[in-house]
Amino acid sequence: MSDLAVRARRLPLVLRNPSFGRVWAGQALGQAASRMFQVGAVWWLVGVAGGDHRGLDSGLFLMVSSLPAIVLAPVVARLVARHAHRTVLATATAVAGVLSAATAVWARTTALPVIALYAAGLALAICQAVFDPCLTTSVPELVEDADIEAATAFELSTQSLAGLAGGLLGPLVVDAGGLAGVVAGCAGAYLSAALLIVSARFPRAAAGNGPAGEVTPGTGSLRRLLAGLPFVRRVLLCFTAANVFTTAVYVVMPLYTRGTLHSAGSTAALLEAALGAGTLVGSFTGGRVPGRPVTVGSGCLAAMAAALALPGLCPGHLVAVGSLLVVGWCVGVIGVRFVALFQRQVPAEDKPGFFAVMQALLGATFPLASLLFGALGDHLTAGTLCLVQGAGLLPVTVALWRLGGPAEDTEPRRPDRPARRATPTGDASVRHEVAPPKWMACTRKEGH
Incomplete structure (x- = not known):
């Protein structure tokens, strides 16, 4: 060259x-x-x-x-x-x-x-x-x-x-x-x-972009995919439950800015920036956090519970900004650690369907959280909603912590195929089969 x-x-x-x-x-x-x-x-x-x-x-x-x-x-x-x-x-x-x-x-x-x-x-x-x-x-x-x-x-x-x-x-x-x-x-x-x-060229576009009629699997496919992966299934259920309380932050933040801090749009923008900045830092540093994924994940959920509840107990601009930085960092760390874990646990041929359906499953909690906390916001103060978010994460934290153990290190055997050797996370061929999911919906909304 x-x-x-x-x-x-x-x-x-x-x-x-x-x-x-x-x-x-x-x-x-x-x-x-x-x-x-x-x-x-x-x-x-x-x-x-x-x-x-x-x-x-x-x-x-x-x-x-x-x-x-x-x-x-x-x-x-x-x-x-x-x-x-x-x-x-x-x-x-x-x-x-x-x-x-x-x-x-x-x-x-x-x-x-x-x-x-x-x-x-x-x-x-x-x-x-x-x-x-x-x-x-x-x-x-x-x-x-x-x-x-x-x-x-x-x-x-x-x-x-x-x-x-x-x-x-x-x-x-x-x-x-x-x-x-x-x-x-x-x-x-x-x-x-x-x-x-x-104005861009797509020089490697094929004559056909894929098999016509190919669709994203539905929840029935998810159940079949996870039938032989009980540990992964339980982890997904924990984070789906956690999403109900974490994604509510997008409703609670503006209400807290208006009703508790009595501030303008600049404060709402600052809180959004704190959450986003924390997520970015967590995404870059999550791989360096020591400990098993479930231990790290349950610790992050506990920290998020405290951080979400703190503005309800101690109202203030600095408290709210610091709390959202912590929440964002925890979201970033959880995403990195559990995507890597699932890369090891889910068989390679199942990854595209698994991650696609998982994103839909985790994202499905956002409409529920938005409607629930939006309706509650007309009857409860924003500080009380912060406490509800924190309290709601506590049982999920305990449930995730109880999942820790040998299942984190071994890939479950699917009933329809022989045991496989776990694929290292660093294998580029695996890492880029699909884009990593957007955990806890605080990383995008995309749509978010």
Whole structure:
């Protein structure tokens, strides 16, 4: 290899592969816009529009915004399998841009009804539910096989960074330019993303993008997948229960900012940033935390319970920011440690279906948590909701801790196949079969 080629290989992937760089920039713009709209709309409902049912209104909005990624998973799988991925990506972002622009014009000319805001949130969530899995599927069409690891790293880190940026900007833009301002900003980001994706080349796209009609397995498939993995099944049940209390933070944070701290959108943005920053740090440092996964996970859940409850006991800006930093860090650590554990425990041929269904299972708790805590927010103080979150995690912590033992180190034998040797986590062929799941929904919402 020539010196010029060696120097080119040392450049970041987004610079030496212009097409991937354009799609990556489009991803960052689109996902940041999605998060900015969600956080901005919730802050507008809680801190600006007000009303007697601000808790229920914001909870319903988040519930509506989270449903498409769960309900439409089979439809999206067929769509991505049957159509060119560049077309799907560009169409999803362009439609989101046009819808955002129309909503911005409406909000600028007249007071936007709450039902219209729900409709806009649902439509944009549908576009994002199409975009995200298609983006992951299209990575091998954009880069060489040797670059798949770097491309996956860019994609996953961008989800967190875009969510952090969008969560920070949403309340600030609402305070500065109202609801019309935040939706207009989303329109510009979505349309710019569509132009970037259209201008990219997908040189390794196959004539067909996959078997037509291929769908994401449903809950029945999940039961069959986990029939021979009792330890994994119990861990998943623990985290599904924990999600009901951890994902409620997206409802509780704006209510706490408005009702307890009596602050503006800048404080709501600061709390969002603290949660996102903590998650990023936890993702990078989780592999260095000593101890077995279940021990680390139960310890993190206990720390999260204390951190979520503390603002209810000791109200204050610094307490809330510090607590959310701890919560985010714990979420990041749990994600890293348990994804690695499942990579060892789940047979390689089952991983795509396992992780796809697991994300749907964990994400399904978000609508429930949004509606439940939103309704409670109209009758209880935000400080009390913090205590409810912390108390709800305690029995889950005990249940997870009791799962610790030899099962963490051995891969269960499936009834329909012989015993297998556990696959090392560092094996790139395994690590990139699927994108790691978004644990506890605090890492994205994507849709979140």
